[in-house]
Amino acid sequence: MLIDIRALSKKYLLGTVRVLALNEISLSIERNEYVAIMGPSGSGKSTLMNIIGCLDVPTSGSYTLNGQAVASLSDDELATIRNKEIGFVFQTFNLLPRADALHNVELPLIYKGVPKAERRIIARETLEKVGLGDRMDHKPNELSGGQRQRVAIARALVNNPSIILADEPTGNLDSTTGEEIMKLFADLNAAGNTIIVVTHEEEIARKSKRIIRLRDGRIVSDETVEHEAAV
Amino acid sequence: MIRDSFALLGEYTGMAWQSIIAHKMRSILTTLGILIGVTTIITIWTTIQGLNTYIGSVLSDIGNSVVYVEKYPWVIKGDFWKYRNRKNIGWREYEAIRRHSRLARAVTPQVVASRVAAYDDKKLEQVAVLGTTESFTETGSVTPESGRFFTGADIRNKARLTVLGAQLAEELFKKSNPLGKRIRIGDMKYKVIGVLERQGDFFGQSRDNFAIVPIGTFRNVYGQQRGLQIAVLAATSAELEDLKEELRGILRQTRKVPAADEDDFAINQMDQLTGFYEDATATLYAIIFIIAAISLLVGGIGITNIMMVSVTERTREIGLRKAVGAKKNNILSQFLMEAIALSSIGGVAGILIGLLAGSLILSLLKVTGGVDFSAIFVGFGFSAFVGVVSGFYPAYKAATMNPIDSLRYE
Numbered sequence: 001m002l003i004d005i006r007a008l009s010k011k012y013l014l015g016t017v018r019v020l021a022l023n024e025i026s027l028s029i030e031r032n033e034y035v036a037i038m039g040p041s042g043s044g045k046s047t048l049m050n051i052i053g054c055l056d057v058p059t060s061g062s063y064t065l066n067g068q069a070v071a072s073l074s075d076d077e078l079a080t081i082r083n084k085e086i087g088f089v090f091q092t093f094n095l096l097p098r099a100d101a102l103h104n105v106e107l108p109l110i111y112k113g114v115p116k117a118e119r120r121i122i123a124r125e126t127l128e129k130v131g132l133g134d135r136m137d138h139k140p141n142e143l144s145g146g147q148r149q150r151v152a153i154a155r156a157l158v159n160n161p162s163i164i165l166a167d168e169p170t171g172n173l174d175s176t177t178g179e180e181i182m183k184l185f186a187d188l189n190a191a192g193n194t195i196i197v198v199t200h201e202e203e204i205a206r207k208s209k210r211i212i213r214l215r216d217g218r219i220v221s222d223e224t225v226e227h228e229a230a231v
Numbered sequence: 232m233i234r235d236s237f238a239l240l241g242e243y244t245g246m247a248w249q250s251i252i253a254h255k256m257r258s259i260l261t262t263l264g265i266l267i268g269v270t271t272i273i274t275i276w277t278t279i280q281g282l283n284t285y286i287g288s289v290l291s292d293i294g295n296s297v298v299y300v301e302k303y304p305w306v307i308k309g310d311f312w313k314y315r316n317r318k319n320i321g322w323r324e325y326e327a328i329r330r331h332s333r334l335a336r337a338v339t340p341q342v343v344a345s346r347v348a349a350y351d352d353k354k355l356e357q358v359a360v361l362g363t364t365e366s367f368t369e370t371g372s373v374t375p376e377s378g379r380f381f382t383g384a385d386i387r388n389k390a391r392l393t394v395l396g397a398q399l400a401e402e403l404f405k406k407s408n409p410l411g412k413r414i415r416i417g418d419m420k421y422k423v424i425g426v427l428e429r430q431g432d433f434f435g436q437s438r439d440n441f442a443i444v445p446i447g448t449f450r451n452v453y454g455q456q457r458g459l460q461i462a463v464l465a466a467t468s469a470e471l472e473d474l475k476e477e478l479r480g481i482l483r484q485t486r487k488v489p490a491a492d493e494d495d496f497a498i499n500q501m502d503q504l505t506g507f508y509e510d511a512t513a514t515l516y517a518i519i520f521i522i523a524a525i526s527l528l529v530g531g532i533g534i535t536n537i538m539m540v541s542v543t544e545r546t547r548e549i550g551l552r553k554a555v556g557a558k559k560n561n562i563l564s565q566f567l568m569e570a571i572a573l574s575s576i577g578g579v580a581g582i583l584i585g586l587l588a589g590s591l592i593l594s595l596l597k598v599t600g601g602v603d604f605s606a607i608f609v610g611f612g613f614s615a616f617v618g619v620v621s622g623f624y625p626a627y628k629a630a631t632m633n634p635i636d637s638l639r640y641e
């Protein structure tokens with residue numbers, strides 16, 4: 001089992017008001033799954049993603065990633081797990097504005113300690129994989145929204161992580177570009193990658209293989225998507 | 232962790248430059264304080280080091296085991312009139328030392344005047360005329376380059392002979408041979424019997440522009456009443472202190488100084504001058520220290536300030552770097568390096584300007600000898616230190632930011 005979550009809760013204290021962002025969630029995800037997480041705004045989707053991505057830690061409950069209990073890890077150990085196991089794709093791309101596409105993709109490799117020459121080669125290959133072989137030396141402001149998100153996906157892929165986490169990756173894109181990005185995720189999943197996508201567009205969620213719906217910090221449904229045979 | 236940082240040193244440097252280049256004007260203004268501080272330090276440092284080397288090389292030429300019995304001390308502290316009222320040092324003292332000192336290897340009386348020197352149609356004003364004896368070769372450590380120095384007989388006979396300093400010989404005789412020629416010093420004629428080896432300049436003043444005559448001749452011409460300076464060479468430099476004690480005893484007896492009174496003469500020595508010089512440089516070093524402290528404060532505060540701005544501006548970048556695997560140490564090093572780079576710009580510029588200014592001052596002082604490049608290390612060390620100290624708090628703040636909050640930062 002890749003992800004094993006048991007009775008996991010996350011509480012926030014806003015002044016005197018206690019917010020229960022996640023309420024005793026249990027969930028497991030296998031390798032090579034393609035999961036969509038849906039739910040209304042404030043239902044806890046991002047909170048769950050951040051915990052799965054080891055950016056945040058739960059208030060209670062357990063989270064086991066790849067057989068390793070995450071709760072007890074130090075900040076630096078979490079950083080190492082994020083580096084090796086997780087690839088993030090954000091709604092706002094989060095690229096370094098002054099670095100070109102190639103350098104943006106290299107970033108996780110730098111912190112992994114990969115030597116420069118090797119880094120270049122891997123980053124190049126990964127950019128080619130997402131269809132940006134001809135845009136390596138472009139800065140983010142010289143790229144379209146869809147291209148920027150492809151750079152971000154290449155960056156998420158470059159360390160060969162166990163999971164790719166995408167929090168509303170198409171939220172800032174028009175619907176055509178959004179579909180292209182979802183097609184890319186489907187291809188990556190077909191190639192063996194585990195993918196978890198947060199979205200609140202039903203149509204986009206339908207592209208995944210499993211939809212988990214949240215409401216008020218609880219899982220309200222967890223269903224497999226029936227795909228018609230490809231035309 | 233440490234090894235990690237070294238492996239990524241190149242990366243951090245690259246990141247630092249990128250960030251600095253992206254804010255050129257802001258960076259230059261920030262580093263100005265460091266620039267001024269380092270420039271001042273390097274200028275003073277270069278000057279002092281240059282002077283040290285120069286003075287050291289000149290002083291080592293001058294005998295360190297020679298003491299000079301005189302009326303005045305070389306470095307006067309307190310009441311000048313007290314010294315003025317003393318009796319001159321005279322021939323009696325010279326004779327007493329020569330007769331009674333057992334630790335002296337050579338005793339040389341010296342007396343100086345300033346006269347016109349002329350040969351043919353060449354005439355030089357204000358030439359130093361030194362009356363002395365044959366032992367001046369030992370106490371003054373001079374050697375004839377050509378011809379010879381005086382013999383004991385020359386001195387006893389009060390002969391009309393002279394030995395010239397290299398500079399004076401050159402100016403009076405150009406290329407022709409001075410030996411055997413007669414020159415006029417004041418109103419008298421003297422035959423040149425030797426020319427001394429060149430001693431070089433001291434702060435642009437020639438140390439070879441003089442004529443030496445036998446002291447008896449000098450005293451006949453210029454009078455017996457002038458005060459003497461008596462140079463005494465110790466047999467070994469280890470016995471210098473004993474020699475001074477012995478001289479004090481002899482002089483107090485000869486000059487009949489009452490037991491309760493202090494000496495009415497001075498026994499001077501080169502290290503009085505070096506001591507005086509060291510006191511002066513100590514003051515300069517104190518000035519360096521104060522300037523360093525002030526510019527550390529001003530420049531450092533500027534860097535801390537701008538680094539805080541830089542960290543805040545790049546909160547999302549920090550969040551992202553953490554999301555893709557940067558550890559605390561990675562972020563800390565990145566921003567520390569940026570602060571160091573920032574202050575090093577001022578440091579490097581300050582080193583260059585300071586070296587130029589220092590060399591300029593030395594050449595104005597006519598001090599020869601190369602510039603001491605240890606200043607470069609001082610400048611680098613200083614600016615890197617300021618960078619680390621002033622960059623630490625912002626860098627630490629960046630390193631300990633919460634990744635989610637920084638990713639969400641607007």
Ligand SMILES: Nc1ncnc2c1ncn2[C@@H]1O[C@H](COP(=O)(O)OP(=O)(O)OP(=O)(O)O)[C@@H](O)[C@H]1O
Pocket residue numbers: 012013014019020021039040041042043044045046047048
């Ligand atoms: N740092 C925080 N401090 C306090 N409360 C928080 C914090 N982060 C999230 N919350 C609260 O937790 C709940 C879940 O937030 P979360 O961001 O997970 O929702 P979401 O499902 O991602 O919503 P959206 O679709 O709008 O992105 C919300 O009520 C939110 O206000």
Ligand SMILES: [Mg+2]
Pocket residue numbers: 045046047167
């Ligand atoms: Mg969200």
